[in-house]
Amino acid sequence: MKAELRSNSTKISLPNPNLFQNQRGSSSLSGTLRGTLGSLDGACIEKLLLHCACALESSDVTLAQQVMWVLNNIASSNGDPNQRLTSWFLRAFIFRASRLCPTAMSFQSNTTSLTSSRPMSVTEFAGYVDLTPWHRFGFCASNGAIYKAIEGHSKVHILDLSITHCMQWPTLIDALAKRPEGAPFLRITVPSTRPPVPPLLNVSIEEVGLRLANFARSRDVPFEFNALKCSDSNAPNAFENLISSFYQELTVLNQLSPSSIVLREDETLIVNCQSWLRYLPEESQEANSCKPSTKDGFLQLIRGLNPHIITVTDEYCDLDSPSLAARTMACFNYLWIPFDTLETFLPKDSPQRMDYEADIGQKIENIIGFEGAQRIERPESGARLARRMKKANFSSVSFSEKTVKEVKFILDEHASGWGMKKEEDMLVLTWKGHSSVFTTAWVPNGCNE
Known part of the structure; x- marks a missing residue:
């Protein structure tokens, strides 16, 4: 069944909901919902997803199964954006339901993740x-x-905490x-x-550093690259062990010290957080742990390093x-x-x-x-x-007009639906007016000019 889930098949085999009845009469729900097929918009799909989530949250696998049967008749991995998005929710729901009651589902999964991203060149x-x-x-x-x-600083040290494999830095080096x-x-x-999240790269961090060094040399920029060694052990492949590796072996929070x-x-310290904070939990992942492995603990440690500036970019959602x-x-x-944006410029069957x-x-x-600890995607709004940054004794810094113009120039290279807005000192990327990504800059209190 794992292969079936990861294929491009538009339908997943589920039992007919009429085979299941319960005392609350939930079987009638599926009949009502089936009658709406063919005229479902985003709002209707949202209601179906909510029904399914509530059923799973209350461990009502029968009701969840019936709603999933309806969702299965809507979902399509090569349909419109709503259908494509629904197909991924359906996969996640099936996986969750199979753990609640394996015998009631049409398959059993012994893996912890339904997909696996391919490392890119x-x-x-x-x-x-x-x-x-x-x-x-x-x-x-x-x-x-x-x-x-x-400006005016002769030696700069950037602590780069990001998931984007240093792709940010060639542009800065060139500038x-x-x-x-x-x-x-x-x-x-x-x-x-x-x-352990996409995007994945098929070269080591050392190779990335070597490429950056070569690029800096070609631009006559004096350069040094360091990888902060967090563990001498090889990270295992299993998802749960990768999580453990990230939280316990990496535990970069416990190693951030001068x-x-x-x-x-003689160096000016800069801290850059690009899509990083969302992977830090709200609470410590270790029982009885005094390690500051939380977002607030992380910011306290960063504040202790007294950086000249810290930049934070992440997805604008809770x-x-x-x-x-x-x-x-x-x-x-x-x-x-993202599903809607891709619809604007890539064919439905595009491998990319x-x-x-x-x-x-x-x-x-x-x-x-x-x-719990296995749910590592925890983004929060700008x-x-x-509020978290201010609590950690940072003050926001506004972006210059030159930077704003440069960002607008980049957006002009893409589809017309992209835009930008300001929320106080924050820059927010929008799609059709909806907030998607935010970027902020902060300095320790007492250092703001």
Whole structure:
């Protein structure tokens, strides 16, 4: 069944809901819902997803199964954006239901993830980043804030906490090479372990560093690259062990100190968080642990490093609710954005589109299918992040007009639905007016000019 789920088949084999009846008469629900097939819009699908989530949350597998049967007649991996998005929710629901009551489902799964992303080559990854402004927006805005912050500084050290394999830095290196006062000495430090999430690259972090060094040399920018060693052990392949590796072996939070990242007195420290904070839990993942492995603990440690500036970019949504129903609604109302954007410029059967959607599907599977430490996708809105940053004794920094113009120029290269808005000092990427990604810049209190 695993192969069937990962194929491009538009239907998943589920028992006919009429075979199941319960005392609450939930079988009649499926008959009512079936009558609406063919005229379902996003709002109707949202209601179906909510019914299914509520049923699973209350362990009513029979009712959940009946709703899934209806969803199965809507979902299509090569249909319109709503159908494609629904197919991933259906997979996640089936997986969750199979753990609640394996004998009632039409298959049993002995894996912890329904999909597995294929590592990309550097060339493929560059194309992935250029496909939409989802990543480039944050790269451009953050680089603009960093460039302005280090004016007049001769030695710069960037602690880069991101999932994008240093793809952000060639543009900054190129800009520094043209700096009127000359390029500074640039050092970049990255963790050797990252969250086990797409996008994945088929080269090591050391190879990435070597490529960056070669690029910097070609631009006459003095450069040094360091990988912060978090564990000497090889990370196992199993999903649960990768999670353990990220939270316990990496535990970059416990290693962020002036000595661990080799801070030098004559360097200006910059901290860059690109799609990183969402993978830190609200609570410690270890019982009776005093380790500061939470978002607030992380920010306290960063504050202790006294960085010159910290930039934060992440997805603008709240998907960390303990309620499955609430997460399902928030997830559906947010992740329609990438599915809708891809519809505007890629054919329905495009392999590139399917790969991109599969990465989003893995996110849905984690948000819907898992709880506890295994649910690592916990993004929060820019407004919540701002409150968290202020609590950690940081003050926001506004983006320059030059940076705003550069971001707008990037958006002009993409579909007309993309836009940008400001929320106080925050820049927000939008699709058809809906917030998708935010970027902010912060300085420790007392350092704001």
